[in-house]
Amino acid sequence: MQVVSTVKEVRDIVAEWRKEGKTVGFVPTMGYLHEGHGSLISKAVEQNDKAVVSIFVNPMQFGPTEDLESYPRDLEKDSKFCESLGADLIFHPEPEEMYHEGFSSFVDMTVLTEELCGLSRPVHFRGVCTVVSKLFNIVQPDRAYFGQKDAQQLAVIKHMVDDLNMNVEVIGCPIIREEDGLAKSSRNTYLSAEERKAALILSKTIFMGQKMVEEGETDAVKLVEAMKKNIETEPLAKIDYIKAVDGMTMQQVTELKSPVLVAMAVYIGKTRLIDNFVC
Template sequence: MEKVYTIKEVREQVKAWKKEGLSVGLVPTMGYLHEGHASLIQKAVEQNDKVVVSVFLNPTQFGPTEDLEAYPRDFEADCKLCESIGAALVFHPEPSEMYASDFCTWVDMDVLSKTLCGKSRPIHFRGVCTVVSKLFNIVTPDRAYFGQKDAQQLAIIRRMVRDLNMDIEIVGCPIVREEDGLAKSSRNTYLNEEERKAALILSKSVALGKKMVADGETSATVVKEAMIKKIESEPMAKIDYVEAVDGLSMQPVEEIKAPALVAMAVYIGKTRLIDNFIVEE
């Protein structure tokens, strides 16, 4: 497995692969990789001849009061994980490599980015769309892989690819959870022992909502109220949002039916965690 740090190196390697007729998969990450990322890399390895994993903590998707400086980092561990699964190349640029000092061009989106996480993180998805577009232009992959845990991000990337006519297949992969149900996240490392136990309220409320829908409940209000009541039973939890939206447009729905997304963001102490479930046919 090769480690590269410049755009020029990535482009030269990918061009060489494509001259050989090889397919290329991309897994964009911010590093501090866990089993959730591993599942994306594994899927990419299964479906492509060569896999590029980008490890780039993108500063443009963090607001001024968010956790950019505190975000966990372990590049050597990331590389070991990538190599063990079969990635061919890890791209680990500095911010100055990705953003010139006078950078002023952005990829932004209306509608889909205004709900859910977009409400409390107004610049977040502009940063996501911009960096993902740059990675797509740099790597020119055949397929790119994103997790369902960031369901709004996945929907936004799919819409961006459609709207901008990008010749890339976007592959969504299921949420990977700890044995006790907590969705895998790099931010889980922020939790102390007491907070870690309290954080299980997210997956418990997801399980409650899923069961209600499976049992035939279609009222978004009824399902949300039950999930909110469940979360509020945990004293350490503070709700950012619990919403039911259309899975394609990210707009609120009154009736939960496919394709719907029921998503939440909850603070446990100072740590903001997300979880969700998707209602399919």
């Protein structure tokens, strides 16, 4: 497995693969990889001849008060993890490689980015769309893999690819959870022992919501209110949002007609965590 830091290196390597008729799978990440990322990498290895992983903490998708500087990083550990899963190439650029002096071109989106995380993090999806577009142009993958935990991001990327006629298949993969139910996230490392225990309120509430739907609940407003009340039983939890939205448009719904995304963002202490289910 190779680790490279420049656009030219990636393009040269992928060009050689293409000459050999190889297919390319791609997993874009911000590093500090865990089993959730691992499931994406394994799927890319399984479904393609070659697998590329990008590790880049993208400054463009962080707001001025967010955790860009403190976001966890460990390239050595990540490299060993990727190699153990069969990845062929890691692209680990510096910000200056991705955003040269004078950079002034962006990919933006309306409607899908105006709810959920886009409402509380207004610059986030502009940064996501811009960096993913750049990475797709650099790697030129056949398939790209994203986790369902970031459900709005997955919907946004699929919509962008469709709108801009990008020649890549976007594949969503299931949420990977800890044994106690907490959705795996690089930000889980921010939690103290007390906060880690408190964070279980997210997955418990997700499972409660799923059970309500399975038992016949069709009123999205009642579902969301019940989930909010459950989160509020945890003193360390502060709700950013809990909403039921159309799975395609990300607009709020009042009735649980498929496909509906039920998503939440909750602060445990200072750490913002997300979780969701689809019904």
